[in-house]
Amino acid sequence: MVRIFKNLTKKEVLLGAISLIFIVMQVWLDLKLPDYMSEITMLVQTETGNMSDILSAGGMMLLCALGSLISSVVVAVLASKISANFGANLREKLFDKVQSFSLEEISRFSTASLITRSTNDITQVQTLIVMGLQVMIKAPILAVWAIIKISGKSWQWTFSTGVAVAYLLIIVSICMVLALPKFKKLQVLNDKMNNVTRENLTGLSVVRAYNAEDYQENKFDVVNTELTNTHLFTSRIMAFLMPNIQLVMSGLSLSIYWIGAILIQNADMMNKMTLFSDMVVFSSYAMQVVMAFMMLIIIFIMVPRASVSAKRILEVLETEPTIVDGTINEPQTSAIGNVEFKNVSFKYPDAEEYVIRNVSFSADKGETVAFIGSTGSGKSTLVNLIPRFYEASEGEILVNGINVKDYTQYALHNKIGYVAQKATLFSGTVKSNVAYGENGKAGFLDTDIVEAVYTAQAADFVENLEDGYNGYISQGGSNLSGGQKQRLSIARAIARRPEVFIFDDSFSALDYKTDRKLREALQKDCADATKLIVAQRIGTIKDADRIVVLDNGKVVGIGTHDELMNSCEVYREIAYSQLSKEELA
Ligand SMILES: Nc1ncnc2c1ncn2[C@@H]1O[C@H](COP(=O)(O)OP(=O)(O)OP(=O)(O)O)[C@@H](O)[C@H]1O
Numbered sequence: 001m002v003r004i005f006k007n008l009t010k011k012e013v014l015l016g017a018i019s020l021i022f023i024v025m026q027v028w029l030d031l032k033l034p035d036y037m038s039e040i041t042m043l044v045q046t047e048t049g050n051m052s053d054i055l056s057a058g059g060m061m062l063l064c065a066l067g068s069l070i071s072s073v074v075v076a077v078l079a080s081k082i083s084a085n086f087g088a089n090l091r092e093k094l095f096d097k098v099q100s101f102s103l104e105e106i107s108r109f110s111t112a113s114l115i116t117r118s119t120n121d122i123t124q125v126q127t128l129i130v131m132g133l134q135v136m137i138k139a140p141i142l143a144v145w146a147i148i149k150i151s152g153k154s155w156q157w158t159f160s161t162g163v164a165v166a167y168l169l170i171i172v173s174i175c176m177v178l179a180l181p182k183f184k185k186l187q188v189l190n191d192k193m194n195n196v197t198r199e200n201l202t203g204l205s206v207v208r209a210y211n212a213e214d215y216q217e218n219k220f221d222v223v224n225t226e227l228t229n230t231h232l233f234t235s236r237i238m239a240f241l242m243p244n245i246q247l248v249m250s251g252l253s254l255s256i257y258w259i260g261a262i263l264i265q266n267a268d269m270m271n272k273m274t275l276f277s278d279m280v281v282f283s284s285y286a287m288q289v290v291m292a293f294m295m296l297i298i299i300f301i302m303v304p305r306a307s308v309s310a311k312r313i314l315e316v317l318e319t320e321p322t323i324v325d326g327t328i329n330e331p332q333t334s335a336i337g338n339v340e341f342k343n344v345s346f347k348y349p350d351a352e353e354y355v356i357r358n359v360s361f362s363a364d365k366g367e368t369v370a371f372i373g374s375t376g377s378g379k380s381t382l383v384n385l386i387p388r389f390y391e392a393s394e395g396e397i398l399v400n401g402i403n404v405k406d407y408t409q410y411a412l413h414n415k416i417g418y419v420a421q422k423a424t425l426f427s428g429t430v431k432s433n434v435a436y437g438e439n440g441k442a443g444f445l446d447t448d449i450v451e452a453v454y455t456a457q458a459a460d461f462v463e464n465l466e467d468g469y470n471g472y473i474s475q476g477g478s479n480l481s482g483g484q485k486q487r488l489s490i491a492r493a494i495a496r497r498p499e500v501f502i503f504d505d506s507f508s509a510l511d512y513k514t515d516r517k518l519r520e521a522l523q524k525d526c527a528d529a530t531k532l533i534v535a536q537r538i539g540t541i542k543d544a545d546r547i548v549v550l551d552n553g554k555v556v557g558i559g560t561h562d563e564l565m566n567s568c569e570v571y572r573e574i575a576y577s578q579l580s581k582e583e584l585a
Contacts, residue, residue: 001307004125004314007090012082016133019078023138026071029064031145034284036061041277072134079133087126090313094118097316102323103389104349109316112195117316120190121309128299128306135295143292150285153278156259161286164252165293171244172297176304179237182230183305187312189227196220238301245294252290256283323388326406335401337365337499337530339386344395346385354393355381357553363546365499368523368531370541372574373550379534380421382550383502386532387416399500414440417493417529419506423485425477430462431469433477433488439496448495455525456491457510457518458484482509490518494526501531507540515540538578547571 008016039057043050098106098114106114151158200207200216207216260279264272340362347354355378363369371379385392388404397404404412425433434452435444449469453459461484465471477485486509493501501522507515519540522531535541542561549557549564549571557568564571 001303001310004090004310007093007317008082008086009089012085015078015082019075019082019133020137022071022074022078023134024141026068026075027138027141027145029068029071030142030288031149031285032064033061034149034281034288036064037284038277038281041280042273045273045276075134076130079130082133083126083129086129087122090122090125091118094122094313094316097319100321101319102321102391104322105319108349109319110191110195112198113191113312114316115198116187116191116194117309117312121187121312124187124302124306124309125313128302131302132299136299139292139295139299143289143296146285146288146292150282150289153282154259154263156263157256157279157282157286160252160255160259161289164248164286164290168245168248168290168293168297171241172300175237175241176300179234179301180304182234184308185230186227186234186305187308189223189230192223193227196223241297241301245290245297249287249290252286253283256286323391323409324405325408326403328402328407329411335365337528338398338400339363339369339500339530339532340396340398340401341382342396342398344382344385344392344397346381346390346393348381348390355553356385356392358395359548359550359553359555360395361546361548361555361558363500363530363532365530366528367546368533368541368544370533370535370544370547371550372535372538372541372547372571374574375536377550378553379550380504383504383532383534386500386502387413387418410438411440414438414496415499417496417498417501419486419489419493419501419503421504421506421534423477423482423489423506423509425473425480425485425488427475428473429467429470430465430473430488433473434469434491434495436492437496439498441497444495448497449491451525452491452495453488455494455518455521456487457514457521458487458491461487483511483514486510487514487518494522497526498529501526501529501533503531503533503535505534505536507533508536512539519543538575549574 036057040054040061043054043057094117098118109117150161196219200220207213256279260275260282264275264279267275341359344356344359345354346356359382361369371382373379381390384390385397386399386404388409391405399407399412399415426436430453431449434449446469450459453462453469462469462471473479473488477488480488486506490503490506493503507518510518515537516539533541533544538561541547545560546558547561547564548555549568551570556570557564559567561575565575
């Protein structure tokens with residue numbers, strides 16, 4: 001828990017120190033009040049006391065109360081400033097950290113959990129700071145100060161205050177023992193809730209089409225009921241605490257006055273007055289002691305939950321990404337656009353089986369190398385190893401003759417134009433989606449964008465949009481068709497002018513005619529770039545310089561279409577399943 005506060009900046013620590021001064025001032029002013037009260041009690045009861053003295057003591061009480069009010073407002077303002085800045089800082093650090101994660105770390109934490117950690121967990125810690133600064137520091141000072149003030153007055157009164165505090169502590173301890181495990185559970189349940197909600201929203205059309213609303217609702221209800229019950233449990237415990245605190249406060253006042261009554265009754269005439277004044281003062285100090293413990297209780301309620309959250313945040317912040325940056329930015333090499341796999345094997349983290357086994361091939365500048373194989377044969381996995389989305393378990397992957405691990409990721413990604421299997425677009429415009437990210441060059445000119453859109457065969461629909469290249473694209477490209485999304489994703493890769501294109505089944509949503517036109521345009525406009533194409537359709541890859549046939553993660557054939565038709569049984573089967581013998585001839 002304490003470790004999370006190492007993320008406080010110097011400015012925030014300074015603001016914390018300033019609030020400490022105001023807290024001490026507030027406690028001092030609060031504790032001055034009973035002194036004036038005692039003075040007024042004495043003045044009222046003595047014959048020499050006159051009105052102006054009483055009024056001036058009353059005026060001082062008012063000033064103290066006002067001063068205490070101002071101090072508490074200042075502390076509240078400073079605390080919220082510290083907490084807001086700290087939260088923003090922490091969110092930024094978490095965001096940056098998650099950005100540096102490979103897909104391995106993302107799937108280890110789960111997307112839903114990473115979202116809860118960046119939102120709800122940070123809010124828990126923020127709330128603790130706001131409350132903590134105002135209460136956590138104030139309560140012990142108030143308690144100790146008030147105890148010093150009342151000690152030595154009367155052992156009976158002190159004893160009754162001690163009993164009240166002890167009772168409070170016992171009740172709080174019992175509640176904490178019961179509630180703590182539930183607080184831990186709450187955050188995990190929040191993750192689950194987030195997960196179920198996300199899954200439902202992203203798959204909404206399938207849910208509707210399959211009349212699966214009840215199924216989804218049941219799934220949601222299970223998590224929701226568990227979350228509600230856990231909340232109810234902790235709230236009931238807290239609800240039990242509050243009346244107990246009230247009981248302690250009232251009971252303590254009552255016992256102080258009761259004890260006072262007996263003491264005054266047994267005292268001689270001279271001491272009766274002093275005892276009465278002491279009783280009034282003691283009771284108000286005793287209330288301060290109980291108040292202080294009450295504040296500590298509030299903190300005790302918040303600390304366990306916030307500390308669970310802090311641990312979850314630190315878990316993310318302290319996770320070292322498995323993909324470590326290399327050092328090479330600009331390789332001194334003439335082998336531009338060359339990609340080579342040397343005996344590469346790969347298995348997913350925590351998986352037992354290798355999904356890529358001993359794969360070797362190479363692609364030279366300007367060549368088109370295609371990958372084909374049955375579903376699940378490892379094609380996407382294979383090409384995902386080049387931009388280091390995952391790290392090869394064995395063997396070497398070379399780009400321009402240099403191991404991909406030796407590049408900085410920035411330099412490596414600048415060489416690659418990657419088009420994912422599932423077209424991903426971002427909310428913005430056509431332009432902002434095509435000129436996306438950095439390409440390590442001077443940036444994107446408008447002409448680059450237009451050329452890329454033309455090469456990707458997207459010009460017809462883009463130029464028909466009301467705002468053309470400034471046409472609005474909604475999140476995930478949900479206002480476009482599958483084929484339009486794919487073409488814009490391809491245009492984004494082209495606009496980078498990369499040395500190596502990776503098309504992971506990126507032509508699947510295109511009709512045959514557009515598929516052919518796009519490949520022809522690519523061949524013409526990006527002749528120098530190496531093209532690695534994962535495809536399901538023989539037609540898409542028939543003209544490739546080399547085709548790598550994968551079966552169960554292994555290479556079972558490499559060659560041109562004609563060579564493979566003669567030599568590779570797996571390829572022949574795929575080819576005959578798609579095209580007639582006449583078409584293939
Ligand atoms: N993130 C992952 N974690 C664990 N296993 C995975 C993961 N992604 C894929 N796999 C497994 O790896 C194998 C290869 O998957 P991959 O997506 O590379 O196949 P593919 O040839 O591209 O299939 P398709 O043509 O259907 O896209 C599959 O058996 C799949 O179950």
